Amino acid sequence: MGILEVKGVHKRFGGLQALGNVNLSVKENTVHAIIGPNGAGKSTLLNCLVGKLIPDSGSVMFDGQSVLGRKPHEINQMGISRVFQTPEIFTDLTVIENVMIPCFAKRDGAFRLHGIESVQDEKGIIEQAEQMLADVNMLDKRNMHAGSMSRGDKRRLEMAMCLVQEPKLLLLDEPTAGMARADTNNTIDLLKEIKEKRDITMAIIEHDMHVVFSLAERITVLAQGTPLVEETPENIKGHPKVREAYLGEAQV
């Protein structure tokens, strides 16, 4: 039984079938990659997991509870954090504030009217955020304006914002999309480091085979809205079905 169980999920947009009978099981403390050619339904699936889309039928269970019909913030409170394709951070705030906000969300829940206390008195939260920044080697950028950083640093900050919540499941939506090779390798290293330091389950949607094979322990191949196979990386490489559907266009 995995921490995330997707069963028989269907989703249509008008006449177009985006997802047809998707079954997926992500085991705890593994890195699970979901790959597939463009238009295979990867993003649609991800959006169904985080509450942005609601499947037409099927079930999505996380940690024994259904996520269907819940809003994104409720799903996050259940323990799923998400990293976006282009880093989504609070560009008008400082780096430390960016990390403090998820700390508050974790401690105080989805809403709390703490309008009179001073942020500076929240020693515990500040410490926690600084610790996290130190973990991702960003403590020197503590008081920088988040929007003025490089893309690589924004990605790093976004990861920090997700990790500081200690999520049970971290969803990564093409974390290296549009990155130069060096940045991609840095991201891979960062993710490996995270994986070594803490027990965490990750689901990665990725296009870049290099990233997938460096990180993933299980791989699900999606084609035309349906999972073809779910296997270990070694077995995926030579799998005839996968080759046919997908790897024809990529170098492995």
Add this chain to the structure above:
Amino acid sequence: MDAIILQLFNGLEKGSAYALIALGLTLIFGTLGVVNFAHGALFMIGAFCAVTLSRIFQISFLTEDPTQTDFLGNPLQVETPYVEKWFGADAGAWMIDYSVPLSILLTIPVMLLVGYVMERGLIKHFYKRPHADQILVTFGLAIVLQEVVRYFYGANPIQTTSPSDYSGTVNIGAMFGMQIFYPVWRLVYFFFSAIVIGGVFAFLQFTTFGMVVRAGMADRETVGLLGIDIDKRFTLMFGIAASVAGLAGVMYAPILSPNYHMGMDFLVLSFVVVVVGGMGSLPGAVAAGFLLGILQSFASLNEVKAIIPGIDQIIIYVVAIVILLTRPRGLLGRRGVMEE
């Protein structure tokens, strides 16, 4: 029954004005992505074009009429408008009588010019700024325009008459076998606006220019990539939108005596119309204009007011709130227009 028919016509006339203003607003929204709070002021300027022309036509010189004498026995001084001197008494009198429809000829160039200056001088710099800034700067412009008009024309409404041939009433109930009298000019206004609306749609539908503009409304970037200088066309589009507002105003002058703040009064309503119709949807703006005009007229029936007091004052806003909450994109709005 006759009250209902009367209100239906009232609604059509009101709706025509809303639809014309909303059409221009939507054109500017859809093409330039600019929220124009000065659009009501353009409507007002149109109305004052009618006032101006009728004043120009009435500029007179004094002559002594030897055939008539005043009570002291001196020859009577009579004022003769220059137009009667230049074009003959009959033609001159006709021109004065028809000054409102003739003002259309003045309004179009004036509004094109105003629109051009506005777009090049101000709006252009706000394409990339947040909507809040656009709202604020055009709000400031609207204040300036209305204050300028107030300086030249004073604060009081200026009565403007329709041509005498159209100033009476007509029995619109005849075809239903009833006696319902309705001002002729309001019918004229309705047909006029139908022609303008039809003209704008035909222009967008059947000319290359219109095609480019429509494509630009759908996807500005792609059109830009095709190497078409979309900006230049959008400038003209702004002029056209301004003209539509001006035309709406000029012909409305006999219905509502122009005053300097009429623009602000109509602006809020027109915005509501645009939102109900759906931001960026031209047919939506027209449909919502007529719909809200008619609803507003029906709400002012005494029978309706007896059930819900005050409903005539707020019906438009109530409808707008309900529509926005149930159909966020408005009646005919497309996805992704003016949303974050």
Add this chain to the structure above:
Amino acid sequence: MLGLNAKDSRFMLIVVALTLLTPFILNPFPADSALAQFNAGYPALMQRFAIYGLMAIGFNILFGLTGYLSFGHAAFLGVGSYASVWMFKLLSMNVIPALIAATLVSGVFALAIGYVSLRRSGIYFSILTLAFAEMCYRLAYSVLTPITNGETGLQITLSDPRILDGAPTSSSLPTPGFFGLKMNAAHTIDIAGWSFTFSVGYYFCAVIALIGFYLSLRIFRSPFGMMLRAVKSNQQRMNYTGLNSRPYTLAAFVISGMYAGLAGGLLAAMDPLAGAERMQWTASGEVVLMTIVGGVGTLMGPVLGAGFIKYCENIFSKINESVLHSWFSFLPDGVEDVVTWIFARFVGEGWHLTLGVMFMLIVTFLPGGLVEGGKRLAARRKKKSDADAAKHPAE
């Protein structure tokens, strides 16, 4: 001090000092000098500085922090005025119940309007608030006449019950007061040609405005304030971080609505009269302008903006052509007439023209308002002095 750090405490003390010394600061010219018309230290005007300053402070919590541009805040101002005049009529001429009622009633209105309007964002939100405010305005003029007294405006009369005050003792209308202190009481001190007026009304408004300022300072520095800035910055990230942005924005909306209602209550406390024209959407536009002129999202900006606009309104409306003629009399005759004519368009009745032009200039060239302008000047000066220091090293 009071939960503020050293820097904010100093800031707060400066604001308090400036506010309390306003009757001096705004009266820099002797009463009989030619420049006395630029004095602004008389009660009615200073009260408006404090009241509109308070309203702008509240508006800034919504617009400055969350970025939601409401075009309907004048409605709350109007509601607050009506509520407090009703308290004067029914309960007592004491301003305390009136102000409490003004704040609470406008808070309830803000809750209802905000609940609906905040389902949309951006331009849709602006238009929804505009529609609601316009609805309130129309209703106040029409069916709600029994409550609002329509075009005449709601006033106090001798025959009002005022159950806490007992039977009227004189035949003139009572004035609002804070327990024994009458709001219209004032004391004038003359010092060597200068004339300073200290009015109870101003100091009362000033104290309330200071409390409002202090609360807004606390909100700015609080986690709640940080969340509001997060709403403005990236709502998507906020939702995916497990935070529900809706109650945050709603709370900000209600708080700013209550500030506006309190300001409306103060207006009524200074002059127990409430009219619907206070609710017109152009009045909402003016509050937006004050906030922008001063500096959106800055603490001090809205207050400065409110003061600046109200001061200009007062001064510009007072100047007339003969004053202008006397100013420009040093110019040659023909030139003088032209210059006077041009300036005359912007003063007196033309004040609104000035307002519109100011609106456009500030939004176009100085979106950060006066506060940003000040910062730019300071930065330029610093740069210059740095450059000077670099030119003359080791002096």
